[in-house]
Amino acid sequence: MTFIRRVLAEFLGTFWLTFGGCGAAVISAAYPQLGIGFIGVAFAFGLTVLTGVYAVGNISGGHFNPAVTVGLWVGGRFSTLYVLPYIVVQVLGAVAAAAILKIVAEGQPDFVLGRFASNGYGDLSPGHYTLLSAAIIEPILAFFFLFVIMGATSPSAPAGFAGLAIGLALTLIHLISIPITNTSVNPARSTGPALFAGAEYVKQLWFFWAAPIGGAVIAGLVGRLLYREPH
Template sequence: MASLARRLLAEAVGTFGLIFAGCGVVVLAGCKPDTAADLLCIALAFGLAAYAMARAVGSISGAHLNPAISLGLAAARRFPWREVIPYGIAQLVGAVAAATLLMLAAQGRPDFALSSERFAANGYGLHSPAGYDMPSALAIEFAATAMLALVTASVTRRRRLIAAGPVVLGPALAMAHLLALPVTYAALNPARATGQALFVQGWAMAQLWLFWLAPAAGGLMGGLIAFCLLDEDGLLTEPDELTALARWAAAEAAEPGCDPQSPT
């Protein structure tokens, strides 16, 4: 297995690629989810980017690319809880780097003005593409992220994606965006929402709490469903400390004459 530092770098790079491509279609190409063609264009961009990044880093880090997915995989026992926060930090770094590069590129357009541009920031109410209110935004962000966590857990084995993982995750993310784009501009990812909101400021920062709460809760729900429904082949191979201690105690009880061994 790759070292933690290498896996964190893979998560940062993968998250950068996902958000730079997906949000770049909005920021640089001017696509907005108010027509069927633009809606499909944005969803396809995120789906293709997810496929590409999963192919690139899935065998290294598992290609979570999303703090909510890391939470969900931990709840599904496909990922250790102790690495959720480091993964989340790496994903945030990748997201902010992608938003920064998009900002630099967009400023090269003569008519660009951040105050009048969506910059792909997520919002509800007056800032929802179709005017959806806060309960609608909570519901769609929660449900769509839960679906993504369940799908990701189904193709994750021992922290890594199986060979078919990218083929499954790309269409799943595209489908989730088709559902959520008219409602919230489809965050489904706290890192993605944060990177864009940091530049828009104002209302985007004021509404950012929803795009952490709903995806995180959805990720946990999807992970718990995966833990209940899916087989156990994807569980972590190494036992936790309590399991190791129990095995050591059982071995000592079966062979009382043996010298004690460390339960590691």
């Protein structure tokens, strides 16, 4: 079980690093007038590592990088047993994140599910993204938000730093997804403004309840495995 927890932690951490850093670069860096630019992308990569280490550093060491794994092994700080498995899952995590980002960034304008509400989801999305892009980004970011929360508040996590990790995770989430959905990951936050913004926003509320809660439920299930304390 320890082996599974460690490689799962490295997979998720490397996925988060790639999805967060590259996602900010692909989606938000060049957004017209309000793009986050090079500094924003640099912060995004730093925040993925920081929040990822708080989430799973106590499980896997928080490498998220084959060069780090090899370097620590050469330096006598890491077991030979885990070198190859770590590198494999790190690459798999990065590839999975990049593949999902490609679908999100393309927007899929002709996707068969069409668009949201009477005026279309794309009309209300800051970057005119489609339902498919929104349906991917919101659950994934909600998953990782709860993932960081569970990791940072687990009994074996560094005491006193949970609020920092959680707050910075939410900062990163906004750096990635504002152009797509204006960023929710919080059904209550979406409901309040929608009630005053007009009927077309209210018609979409079901999505901003279903997507974050769905992602959080999956994170809760994964967390039960990953953060299970030894007896």
